Amino acid sequence: MKDQLGMLGELQVLERQKREAAGRKEKISVDEVRLLWQEVRLLAQTVAADREKLAGMEKACAGREDELTSLTRHCGELEQRLYRGEITNIKEIEQVRTRCEALRRDIARRENAAVAGIEDCERLAAKIAGDEANLQAKRRLHAEKQQHVAQEAARSDAELAGLEERCRALAAKVEPALLRQFRELARKLPQPVARVTGGVCGGCRRSIPTGQLAQGEGRLLYCDNCGRILLVE
């Protein structure tokens, strides 16, 4: 009987460990991993949109450069005509000169716009580079965390499986009638087997009458107060 009760006590400890292991498994959080993945996706979308925007801006810059080149060439041709003395009509000379001045003002304005455009491109390119570095770091972190969570889950599963196996093996050694009582009691009471130490029930901390303990040899004893199966040592 004592051996049987000892095994029940051991089973009780194992089952508690099993519940604790299951609780730890439930606490393994995937929220952080999911959140990080959302950040990765959002940042990747931002980078893609910025790249597209940059391509458009660079195209506009190239267009402005082409326009500038052609205007500058046209202005140069007009000036050449003036300097070479190809035009003799005073009125026409004035007209061409005015035209050249207007062109030069236009060119200067367009040059400023072109420089501003190039600076905008550079700023956006720098932002993209920063975001890409950030994205890589986040991707790495996500992979690490995901691996960590997977390892934790695997460790937890192995621990649970081990405990379950030990519980099964131990329960198989306990007499079926006693195991049934233990299970029934466990439905109402946590830790239904209580060790008696110094004449006190380990479940409810009440003293067990010495007379009751004395007649316990070879019989199943219950605590009068809490109803637990008593394991007298």
Ligand SMILES: [Zn+2]
């Ligand atoms: Zn008790």
